[in-house]
Amino acid sequence: MEAYNKFDNNNEDKYEEHRKKLRAALKEEQMEQFRFEFLDMHPYDQAMFFMEQPKDSRMQIYSYLSPEEIGELMESIELEDIEVFFAEMDPRFASMVLAEMAVDNAVDILNELDKDQVVSFLTIMDKEAADEIKQLLHYEEKTAGSIMTTEFVALYQTQTAKEAMQRLKDRAPDAETIYYLYILDDDKRLVGVLSLRDLIIADENMRIQEIMSEKIVTVSVAKDQEEIAQMMRDYDFLALPVVDFQDHLLGIITVDDIMDVMEEEASEDYSRLAGVSEVERSDDNAFISAKKRLPWLIILLFLGMFTASLIGRFEETLDQVAVLAIFIPLIAGMAGNTGTQALAVAVRGLATGEYGKQGKTKLMIREAGTGLITGTVCGIVITVVIYLWKGDIFLGLLVGISIMATLIVATLAGSLIPIIMDRFKIDPAVASGPFITTINDIISILIYFGMATAFMNFLI
Amino acid sequence: MEAYNKFDNNNEDKYEEHRKKLRAALKEEQMEQFRFEFLDMHPYDQAMFFMEQPKDSRMQIYSYLSPEEIGELMESIELEDIEVFFAEMDPRFASMVLAEMAVDNAVDILNELDKDQVVSFLTIMDKEAADEIKQLLHYEEKTAGSIMTTEFVALYQTQTAKEAMQRLKDRAPDAETIYYLYILDDDKRLVGVLSLRDLIIADENMRIQEIMSEKIVTVSVAKDQEEIAQMMRDYDFLALPVVDFQDHLLGIITVDDIMDVMEEEASEDYSRLAGVSEVERSDDNAFISAKKRLPWLIILLFLGMFTASLIGRFEETLDQVAVLAIFIPLIAGMAGNTGTQALAVAVRGLATGEYGKQGKTKLMIREAGTGLITGTVCGIVITVVIYLWKGDIFLGLLVGISIMATLIVATLAGSLIPIIMDRFKIDPAVASGPFITTINDIISILIYFGMATAFMNFLI
Numbered sequence: 001m002e003a004y005n006k007f008d009n010n011n012e013d014k015y016e017e018h019r020k021k022l023r024a025a026l027k028e029e030q031m032e033q034f035r036f037e038f039l040d041m042h043p044y045d046q047a048m049f050f051m052e053q054p055k056d057s058r059m060q061i062y063s064y065l066s067p068e069e070i071g072e073l074m075e076s077i078e079l080e081d082i083e084v085f086f087a088e089m090d091p092r093f094a095s096m097v098l099a100e101m102a103v104d105n106a107v108d109i110l111n112e113l114d115k116d117q118v119v120s121f122l123t124i125m126d127k128e129a130a131d132e133i134k135q136l137l138h139y140e141e142k143t144a145g146s147i148m149t150t151e152f153v154a155l156y157q158t159q160t161a162k163e164a165m166q167r168l169k170d171r172a173p174d175a176e177t178i179y180y181l182y183i184l185d186d187d188k189r190l191v192g193v194l195s196l197r198d199l200i201i202a203d204e205n206m207r208i209q210e211i212m213s214e215k216i217v218t219v220s221v222a223k224d225q226e227e228i229a230q231m232m233r234d235y236d237f238l239a240l241p242v243v244d245f246q247d248h249l250l251g252i253i254t255v256d257d258i259m260d261v262m263e264e265e266a267s268e269d270y271s272r273l274a275g276v277s278e279v280e281r282s283d284d285n286a287f288i289s290a291k292k293r294l295p296w297l298i299i300l301l302f303l304g305m306f307t308a309s310l311i312g313r314f315e316e317t318l319d320q321v322a323v324l325a326i327f328i329p330l331i332a333g334m335a336g337n338t339g340t341q342a343l344a345v346a347v348r349g350l351a352t353g354e355y356g357k358q359g360k361t362k363l364m365i366r367e368a369g370t371g372l373i374t375g376t377v378c379g380i381v382i383t384v385v386i387y388l389w390k391g392d393i394f395l396g397l398l399v400g401i402s403i404m405a406t407l408i409v410a411t412l413a414g415s416l417i418p419i420i421m422d423r424f425k426i427d428p429a430v431a432s433g434p435f436i437t438t439i440n441d442i443i444s445i446l447i448y449f450g451m452a453t454a455f456m457n458f459l460i
Numbered sequence: 461m462e463a464y465n466k467f468d469n470n471n472e473d474k475y476e477e478h479r480k481k482l483r484a485a486l487k488e489e490q491m492e493q494f495r496f497e498f499l500d501m502h503p504y505d506q507a508m509f510f511m512e513q514p515k516d517s518r519m520q521i522y523s524y525l526s527p528e529e530i531g532e533l534m535e536s537i538e539l540e541d542i543e544v545f546f547a548e549m550d551p552r553f554a555s556m557v558l559a560e561m562a563v564d565n566a567v568d569i570l571n572e573l574d575k576d577q578v579v580s581f582l583t584i585m586d587k588e589a590a591d592e593i594k595q596l597l598h599y600e601e602k603t604a605g606s607i608m609t610t611e612f613v614a615l616y617q618t619q620t621a622k623e624a625m626q627r628l629k630d631r632a633p634d635a636e637t638i639y640y641l642y643i644l645d646d647d648k649r650l651v652g653v654l655s656l657r658d659l660i661i662a663d664e665n666m667r668i669q670e671i672m673s674e675k676i677v678t679v680s681v682a683k684d685q686e687e688i689a690q691m692m693r694d695y696d697f698l699a700l701p702v703v704d705f706q707d708h709l710l711g712i713i714t715v716d717d718i719m720d721v722m723e724e725e726a727s728e729d730y731s732r733l734a735g736v737s738e739v740e741r742s743d744d745n746a747f748i749s750a751k752k753r754l755p756w757l758i759i760l761l762f763l764g765m766f767t768a769s770l771i772g773r774f775e776e777t778l779d780q781v782a783v784l785a786i787f788i789p790l791i792a793g794m795a796g797n798t799g800t801q802a803l804a805v806a807v808r809g810l811a812t813g814e815y816g817k818q819g820k821t822k823l824m825i826r827e828a829g830t831g832l833i834t835g836t837v838c839g840i841v842i843t844v845v846i847y848l849w850k851g852d853i854f855l856g857l858l859v860g861i862s863i864m865a866t867l868i869v870a871t872l873a874g875s876l877i878p879i880i881m882d883r884f885k886i887d888p889a890v891a892s893g894p895f896i897t898t899i900n901d902i903i904s905i906l907i908y909f910g911m912a913t914a915f916m917n918f919l920i
């Protein structure tokens with residue numbers, strides 16, 4: 001068995017050896033040798049090797065491989081990285097590459113390119129391929145339409161299992177998946193689905209009508225990709241049919257595309273929780289990174305100024321009891337932390353649809369209870385610690401009660417804000433951790449200094 | 461077409477109607493009617509309906525359905541929710557249900573149950589099924605071994621395509637997937653793979669040797685599930701073979717299990733960033749939620765006390781210039797925010813393996829640059845704002861320069877900490893946002909008060 005698994009340590013050496021041979025073949029301009037070694041690799045490994053090469057080696061690779069071979073490799077490259085490669089190819093060659101790719105992937109790539117470039121590629125391209133692509137290009141991003149492919153296998157219910165098998169053999173080289181066959185009626189409406197597994201077991205003279213399943217789950221062409229990923233995971237499908245409002249079959253979505261969607265959505269939610277508005281890439285330079293992070297930081301800077309001006313109002317209190325300042329970061333920090341915890345729980349729950357209508361009220365009641373318990377525990381701990389440290393029970397009680405009140409309010413705020421956003425149809429995942437933290441800073445300072453000012457007599 | 465898609469609004473009514481009929485059938489003890497309606501649904505929808513029922517209705521459902529039918533439904537229930545159902549079933553019935561399930565899913569369930577219960581189930585169970593399960597039970601959690609199934613189709617390279625097809629028809633009802641066939645040599649080592657697509661296209665008299673692919677990617681049985689998910693996404697596989705160190709085929713991992721892994725790992729990373737150590741469930745009550753969140757909060761409380769004691773050392777400075785206290789939350793907050801941003805970027809990058817050996821140094825240099833740029837911008841803004849607000853250029857400069865220094869150090873810390881953890885083989889995702897935030901609180905306060913004390917003369 002030849003090994004291509006670069007993930008296992010024992011195989012890594014062989015993979016490295018492979019790459020050495022490839023680099024040598026490029027250097028010595030040995031096209032045959034290069035093709036022999038290169039086409040022996042999995043497309044993903046081909047893509048990894050290709051991306052490591054400098055521009056002149058890449059130009060050489062374009063001339064050594066066919067559009068179909070380049071197309072297969074391009075399908076394994078992340079979309080963000082792909083623009084530069086299509087820009088450096090000869091336009092005629094690039095349009096041939098696109099025509100050879102799976103149509104949904106070609107569309108994804110075109111969505112990354114300049115509009116002018118897209119028009120010129122589609123003009124040079126073979127008409128049939130161009131028409132297929134144009135059909136998909138106008139669907140909105142992140143909907144079923146934008147991630148589906150039109151390369152599915154459709155059959156009619158009156159055909160026999162034998163005829164179906166024959167049709168399959170013809171379509172197998174082009175179709176995105178042949179493991180589900182979609183059954184249409186005479187009006188081209190979707191009426192059933194037949195898994196290849198059931199087709200193989202069936203007697204070859206049976207009619208498709210008799211062996212197909214009518215229990216078919218479809219998605220509408222405008223459905224959001226995140227919900228589709230959720231469905232695919234729940235129902236364990238390898239492919240899902242996409243239909244219009246009259247149940248006409250428009251395309252299918254396959255599981256490999258859905259895995260990319262899951263990864264993308266998880267990265268997005270994670271980055272937002274941390275307050276990085278756009279997902280950063282590992283090859284962004286410092287300026288691009290700074291540009292992506294600065295918007296949040298500037299907003300938070302001004303929110304922080306607002307917090308500062310709030311404390312400013314209590315300057316008199318502070319002048320009299322400077323020791324109060326010592327506990328500001330502690331109280332603000334605890335408020336931020338508990339708020340972020342509550343936020344994360346609520347956002348995940350909302351994203352996976354765990355909460356129904358009563359569920360949200362139940363969540364709020366639970367968070368109030370959780371805030372009460374964590375607040376009471378932390379409040380008692382801090383009162384005791386401050387009493388032992390500073391020997392001042394009033395200061396201890398002031399900080400302890402502030403922490404308790406703060407934790408209750410901050411926990412509630414952390415869950416209430418995403419729920420409100422969800423009600424107004426805003427994706428709750430945009431409520432980032434830093435945002436909640438800053439809101440809770442403000443709440444905590446008001447509680448702390450409000451109480452300190454009210455009970456000033458006990459502190460001096 | 462009958463509609464089972466509860467996600468689409470136009471279908472929701474029909475789904476609701478379905479459930480009404482089912483509830484009526486249960487109430488009137490109409491077993492035939494219930495079976496007719498129930499078995500017509502997708503297993504995921506069956507599971508959703510089942511889980512909504514009170515205990516006595518569930519007991520009724522167990523008696524209406526066969527172990528195989530219950531098994532199919534159980535495969536769609538989240539693992540955390542499953543224990544109660546197996547505990548309430550008659551043990552003999554429960555063991556029959558487990559025996560009928562896909563072996564990898566049965567093993568996942570047994571891993572959730574009490575050890576005593578597992579032993580008793582395996583003792584009552586049909587021997588063949590019990591042996592299959594026992595084989596898989598001893599693999600460590602979250603490794604390839606623990607998520608693989610042994611229900612694959614293996615062939616020998618000397619067989620013909622026709623023989624292969626025949627073998628497939630026999631195995632199709634049991635196998636987890638029939639879309640990849642694994643080819644063994646006489647020592648039962650894995651030597652190739654044949655997709656059902658290629659088998660269907662092939663001439664039926666060809667030998668498997670001639671049509672199989674030797675480009676096979678395998679994973680070792682001890683490999684971590686997160687890495688496997690990454691591989692499966694990169695290579696677009698529907699199934700991956702699991703081998704021991706001598707390339708003997710032990711099992712396969714299918715894409716539906718990997719989607720669950722992706723969801724689980726994404727939830728875990730997200731929760732950790734927010735400082736919720738264990739993933740919370742929507743039906744946890746307030747006490748369980750509080751118990752899961754308190755460990756972090758208590759740790760952070762003591763770290764916060766440490767921050768407070770640090771500020772305490774500067775009490776003299778504070779007594780003289782009380783206005784300094786006003787900007788504590790602003791500076792600490794900015795440090796926390798920028799640190800969390802840097803953390804999230806580094807953790808995602810490390811998780812997806814985007815950084816090689818030089819990559820990490822490059823990341824650090826970039827983060828230093830990003831910190832410098834964001835620090836300079838925020839520092840200038842704040843200096844100007846404070847000058848306009850308080851009319852005190854020295855105070856403005858003090859806060860501005862503190863913010864600049866803090867942002868540089870905090871950004872670096874946010875990326876350095878996960879990289880160090882990664883080097884020591886600790887999953888960097890355990891470095892939560894609150895942890896980084898608190899570390900950066902301390903750094904920022906030292907910088908701010910250190911500078912304030914040094915330049916005291918200009919402030920009074």
